[in-house]
Amino acid sequence: MSVKIYVPRDSAALAVGADEVAEAIVQQAASRGQSIELVRNGSRGLLWLEPMVEVTVGGERVAYGPVTPESVASLFDAGFLAGKPHALALGPTEALPYLKNQERLTFARVGITDPLSLEDYQAHEGFAGLRAALALTPADIVQQVLDSGLRGRGGAGFPAGIKWKTVMQASADQKYIVVNADEGDSGTFADRMVMEGDPYMLIEGMAIAGLAVGATHGYVYIRSEYPDAVSVMEEAVRRATAAGFLGKNVLGSGKAFDITIRKAAGAYVCGEETALLESLEGKRGIVRAKPPLPALVGLFGKPTVINNVLTLAAVPFILCRGPKAYADYGMGRSRGTLPFQLAGNLRHGGLVEKAFGVTARQLIEDFGGGTESGRPVRAVQIGGPLGAYLPDALLDTPMDYEALAAKGGVLGHGGIVVFDDTVDMAEQARYAMEFCAIESCGKCTPCRIGSTRGMEVIERMKATPAEAVPQGKLLRDLCSTMLNGSLCAMGGMTPYPVLSALDHFPEDFNLAAETHKAA
């Protein structure tokens, strides 16, 4: 009888040798006359254990990891095909606390199915949301998304249903669905994991959005740093089209929906929605002034829904299980779950999907297992390069858009980057300004020039302690100009990491703890 073996094809597994492990397993099996069925699944998200190999034993999956090509022979010797013990054995996958303690709605299938298998997808509720949507009126679909409380997962947290409603009500000969898959924030990889691990979920979410607002064409704008995500999505669109889930006649409904995959070209600011639209139109990715909103004047001047990958990926669940099933999770105005990404100096980095309301400390300690270096946590950056650095004292804040904002933080795309006590926070602040200088589109002055001046000011504070107080005042003044005077979040939020570093770690800037606020 052939044994089913899973070796992930997620980039995070490939980058630590998953292909070589898969090859070694095939060779060992052949040389031992063992019949195996190799499935290249998505990642379960326990990234410190990658490549994590799973074997199906008696209908249950048993995990081993991190597996190296060299350890494969010993795994066969130990009888891992029968789930036998080995130094790398982790036990039944579903029983691993890291997975068991999550609330996986969006990531329910990721790591379990073969990402490109339409049969596998449908055997796990795939396209049930689209079928449900086809029986509804556009207004009813929008109402379900509104009722679910789903907010944009790209960082701004704008209610998705309101955006959809605006596009639905706009009249135009052509409307578009655009997926923002320009996941450039350091510390985030959930979009990549969805595209590589469950691409049909995103396709299904897009098709439902198309039905809701009357759009017949969708674009997925994927960063060029994600070549694997690009190729999986392209193949998934080909297969879904051939099978009638996309195309001129979606599931025989008479409704059309097509998807084009577009590769970005390395400009961080194209993650800003209007810059992204410019880029899709074949131009430099320069931010547009709003209004008009993209919902009314978007791609090629037409009404456009532009949503993050995780926003659209949440939609099939909402349509399939109902808006209440989704809204039952979460706290306050943050409904549902967020796939958190634990990154940086952590023992157990990975993907943790939890309802809003979990604290950073729970994520870092209970899931993340503390720092990999074993040193104390000093600062945690939440929400990417434009997110604030939080000190240990603020880590009990619940992960909720409003609660975090009240503490001067931003949830962003749910990326959490942990630093130990060796970090120089003035250097992190300087880097935030440098990154802004490198990536600024150049359209508005506070961002284009302020970022370079900001770097210089921080360098002066570090180099000349006697200058730290007046330069610190200048830095706050500059940050205020950037916060209030920039066109988009690039210049407008670069002050978040800078000011939070200054507020919570003044000693790194040669400022005395008690005088910095007055400075």
Added chain:
Amino acid sequence: MNSMTTREAQAVEDALTRFRDEQGALLPLLHAVQDTLGYIPKEATPTIASAFNLSRAEVHGVITYYHHFRQTEPAQHKLALCQAEACQARGCRSLTEKAEALLGCNLGEHTADNRWELEPVYCLGLCASGPAMELDGKLYARITPERLESLIRKKELS
């Protein structure tokens, strides 16, 4: 202006055939040219501009705006080291110094013999298993200085 080589002209023509009728397809076209040649010849700008009914300035603007596009031939080997926060928290700064010493060129530069170029990259999406890098198109994570050195040596011998 110099003219393109036959190979360059062919790559541009093939890409134009594929994308000239697709709306807003300047980026896919440039990707196709660069995927074939490794760069976008400067001399291609007028040809592309005229096919897309754009000014040369607009096409030049797009090529030079995006970090990914380049107008010069790449070095034989390209090493891109992630410089973003999550990799900083896992030691990418000292790893970068190590790479600079091993290759004899600074970040953002190439070696005198153009065998190597060392580029910064801002996030490869491998943030839980940094430091991460891309070497000749292949991703690597959890890179130690020893591993970096052995990977570079292996390429040197190839």
